[in-house]
Amino acid sequence: MRHRVLPVLAVVAALVVVWYGAAVWLNAAWAQDRAARAGVELGLVELVADTWAQDKPKLPAPHQVAEEIWRTTAGQKITSRRSLLHHSWVTLSATLLGFAFGTALGIGLAVGIVHSRVMDMSVMPWVIASQTIPILAIAPMIIVVLNAVGISGLLPKAMISMYLSFFPVVVGMVKGLRSPGLMQLDQMKTWNASPAQTFWRLRLPASVPYLFASMKVAIAASLVGAIVGELPTGAVAGLGARLLAGSYYGQTIQIWSALFMAAALAALLVALIGALQRVVLRRMGMG
Amino acid sequence: MMGWIVAGIAGWGLGMGINMRLARLPGSRAAGPLAPVVFGVTLLWIWECFVRGLGVPGVILPPPSAIALRLADSTAILWQDFVQTAIRGALTGYVFGCGAAFLTAVAVDRFAFLRRGLLPVGNFVAALPIIGMAPILVMWFGFDWQSKAAVVVVMVFFPMLVNTVEGLQASERMQRDLMHTYAAGYWQTLRRLRLPAAMPFVFNGLKITTTLALIGAIVAEFFGSPIKGMGFRISTSVGQLALDLVWAEIVVAALAGSAFYGAVAALERAVTFWHPSQRGRAG
Structure with a gap:
C-alpha cells in the first residue's frame, strides 16, 4: 500500500506547488498594476501574498478554490440557488x-x-x-x-x-x-x-x-x-x-x-x- | 402526404430485405462493406419520407435533401469554418498535445517512482470532465484559435500519456534481458525494442484522442470565438433557427472526424503490421 500511496502523494504535492507558482506568475502583472496605480512599491512577500488573494485572479490559488467550495457547500442551505x-x-x-x-x-x-x-x-x-x-x-x-x-x-x-x-x-x-x-x-x-x-x-x-x-x-x-x-x-x-x-x-x-x-x-x-x-x-x- | 409515408415504409422493408439476404450469403466478405451502406441509405430514406410525409417543420428537423442542398450552397462558409476549427484549432492542439504527452511518457518511464505516482493521477484526470477547462483557457489565450488549440492540448494529454506509459511497459522481461545480453544501451533498447512494442498502445491513444480533439475545439468555441468556426456557426445558427446550416456543419464535422480517425487507423496498420490484431487483414 505504501509502495503506491507515496508516489501518488508526491506527484499531487508537486502539482500543488506548481499551481501556487503559476498563480504567482500569472497574477503578478495585475498585482503590480494595481500597486503602481496606488503608488506603492511591492516587496516580494507582499507580491506573493497579493497574487494568492485577488478577487478575480487569472488563476486562483488552491486555498481560494477550497474556500469557495466550502462556502458554497457547507455555508449554504442545500435548496439555495447559491449552493x-x-x-x-x-x-x-x-x-x-x-x-x-x-x-x-x-x-x-x-x-x-x-x-x-x-x-x-x-x-x-x-x-x-x-x-x-x-x-x-x-x-x-x-x-x-x-x-x-x-x-x-x-x-x-x-x-x-x-x-x-x-x-x-x-x-x-x-x-x-x-x-x-x-x-x-x-x-x-x-x-x-x-x-x-x-x-x-x-x-x-x-x-x-x-x-x-x-x-x-x-x-x-x-x-x-x-x-x-x-x-x-x-x-x-x-x-x-x-x-x-x-x-x-x-x-x-x-x-x-x-x-x-x-x-x-x-x-x-x-x-x-x-x-x-x-x-x-x-x-x-x-x- | 400519405404517399411519402408509404414510400418510407416500403424503403424500410426493401433495405431490411436486402440486408437479410446479404447476411445469409455464404461468403460474406464482399457483402461486408455493403450491409452498413444499405442500412445508412435506408435510414436517410426513411428520414426524408417521414419528415415530408408528416410535415415536420424545417426548424425542428430538416429533411436530408435540404441539408445536402445547403451543404452544396455554402461551401465557402463551411470551408472557412473547417480551416478555423479543425485545422488551426483541433489539429494544432492534437499534434502539440500528443507530442508533449509522448515525450513526457518517455521521460517519466525512466523513473519507476514517477511512473507509479503519475499513472493513477493520469488515469484519474483522464476520466475528469476536462472540457470544463475551456472557459478558463479561453480567458487566458483569447478568443482566436490559440485558445482552442490549448483546450485540445489539455484534453488529449492525459489519455495519450497513460497509453504511452502503459505501452512502454509492454515489452517482456525476456526481451529486455536479451537486449541486455546484446550490450544494448538504454537508448538502443528504447529505439529497437520498447518503442516498437509500445506502438499498439500509442496508436490506441492516438485514435481515442482524435474525437476528443474535434470535440474540444468545437465546444471551446461556445465560450467565445471570432465570427468563424464550426462551434460558433452551430451556436449562432441554432439561435437563428437555420437548422439546415447546423446539420450541414454537423455533416462536415462527422466527415472530418471520420477522416481523421481513418487516417490514424491507416497509419497504425502501416506501423504495427506485425501485431496480431493487424495480421491477416491485408490478404
Whole structure:
C-alpha cells in the first residue's frame, strides 16, 4: 500500500506547488498594476501574498478554490440557488438518467448484435462511426429542438448523456456476450440448452465483468454530456451553467470550484460503480 | 402526404430485405462493406419520407435533401469554418498535445517512482470532465484559435500519456534481458525494442484522442470565438433557427472526424503490421 500511496502523494504535492507558482506568475502583472496605480512599491512577500488573494485572479490559488467550495457547500442551505450542492444535484440527476438510458440502450443493442447477423453487419459499423462524430457539438441543437417540441429541463440533457454513454456499453457488452469459449458453448449444446437458456445461464453472466468495465467509462462520459448539455440555451442551474456564468462575469474562482465539484462527482461515480462491481462479482463467485 | 409515408415504409422493408439476404450469403466478405451502406441509405430514406410525409417543420428537423442542398450552397462558409476549427484549432492542439504527452511518457518511464505516482493521477484526470477547462483557457489565450488549440492540448494529454506509459511497459522481461545480453544501451533498447512494442498502445491513444480533439475545439468555441468556426456557426445558427446550416456543419464535422480517425487507423496498420490484431487483414 505504501509502495503506491507515496508516489501518488508526491506527484499531487508537486502539482500543488506548481499551481501556487503559476498563480504567482500569472497574477503578478495585475498585482503590480494595481500597486503602481496606488503608488506603492511591492516587496516580494507582499507580491506573493497579493497574487494568492485577488478577487478575480487569472488563476486562483488552491486555498481560494477550497474556500469557495466550502462556502458554497457547507455555508449554504442545500435548496439555495447559491449552493454548489444544489447545482451538482441538477447535473447529477441528468447524468444518472442519461446513464440509465444509455446503459439500457447499449445492452439492448449488444444483445441484438450478438444474436442477429443482420444487425451485426449493418448496425455495428454505424455504432463505431457514430463516435467519430463530435456529438457534443450538436448538443445545443438537440436542446433547442427538444425545447421547440415542448420537452425541456432534465430530458434533453439526459439524451446527450445517453448518446455519449451508450457506445462504451455496446462495445463492452458485445465483447462480453461473445466471451464464452467454444468449449462452453458446446457444453450448453450437449445439455440441449435453448438459445434463451444459453443467453441467461452462460452469456449474460460471462459478460458482467465487461459490463462493469464499460459502465465506468460510460458514467464519466455521461457526466461530461450533462455538463456540456447545460452550456447552450443559458441554463440557470447545474455545474455547466456555473461554468458559463463564471466565464461571462470573469468569476474565475467560481469556474474552478465548479470544475473541482465536477471532478469530485466524476471520481465519486466511478468509485461507486467500482464498489458495486466488487460486490456483484464476489456474489457471483468471480471476484 | 400519405404517399411519402408509404414510400418510407416500403424503403424500410426493401433495405431490411436486402440486408437479410446479404447476411445469409455464404461468403460474406464482399457483402461486408455493403450491409452498413444499405442500412445508412435506408435510414436517410426513411428520414426524408417521414419528415415530408408528416410535415415536420424545417426548424425542428430538416429533411436530408435540404441539408445536402445547403451543404452544396455554402461551401465557402463551411470551408472557412473547417480551416478555423479543425485545422488551426483541433489539429494544432492534437499534434502539440500528443507530442508533449509522448515525450513526457518517455521521460517519466525512466523513473519507476514517477511512473507509479503519475499513472493513477493520469488515469484519474483522464476520466475528469476536462472540457470544463475551456472557459478558463479561453480567458487566458483569447478568443482566436490559440485558445482552442490549448483546450485540445489539455484534453488529449492525459489519455495519450497513460497509453504511452502503459505501452512502454509492454515489452517482456525476456526481451529486455536479451537486449541486455546484446550490450544494448538504454537508448538502443528504447529505439529497437520498447518503442516498437509500445506502438499498439500509442496508436490506441492516438485514435481515442482524435474525437476528443474535434470535440474540444468545437465546444471551446461556445465560450467565445471570432465570427468563424464550426462551434460558433452551430451556436449562432441554432439561435437563428437555420437548422439546415447546423446539420450541414454537423455533416462536415462527422466527415472530418471520420477522416481523421481513418487516417490514424491507416497509419497504425502501416506501423504495427506485425501485431496480431493487424495480421491477416491485408490478404
